[in-house]
Amino acid sequence: MTGKIVSCGIVLLDAQGRVLLAHATGTGHWDIPKGQGEPGETEAQSALREMVEETGIAIDETRLVDLGRFAYRRDKDLHLFAARALESELDLSSCVCVSMFARRHDGVMIPEMDAWRWTAPADVDQYASRSLARLFHTALSLAELHERL
Structure with missing residues (x-):
């Protein structure tokens, strides 16, 4: 047992191999949809719910x-x-985040994610957190994943 938090997520690719990234509200970075599981959920169920x-x-x-x-x-x-991604999932203008958190400075409830984009693997470094960009460069190649799907 590592004692580490495990966050479950989905790397969603479009037909061109671009990855879906969501902008973390109030930050400068974008991330894949992911989060911690709830009691009784499998990793897949957690990733799908997130x-x-x-x-x-x-x-x-x-x-x-x-x-x-x-x-x-x-x-x-x-x-x-x-x-x-299916054809019906490509239009990100209909995306909505229902996961809310209290903004630090005033406690107002705001969505965890506030924008979405399809991002080419070559552009991930401009948007993603260092941790996510490093993962895609070292352990999980988006180009190889595109070929595999």
Whole structure:
């Protein structure tokens, strides 16, 4: 037992191999939809729930490819799944985040994610956190994943 937090998420790729990133409200970085599991959930169920909560996109579990667990940060690992976006999931203007948190300076409840984008692998470094960018460069190649899906 590592004692690390495990965050479950989905790497959603479009037909061109671009990855779906969501902007973390109040920060300068973008991330894949992910989060901690709730009691009784499998890793896949956690990842699917987080996708719905952070984007509004509901993916059937049968579409997921289990990529396994990755070292992410000193205090956190990621259990990731991958899926290819369907035509109906490409228009990000309908995305909505229902996962809310209290803003630090005034306690107002705001969405965890406030924008979404399809990002080419070559552009991930401009948007993603250092931890996520490092993961995509070292342990999980988006180009190889694109070929695999």
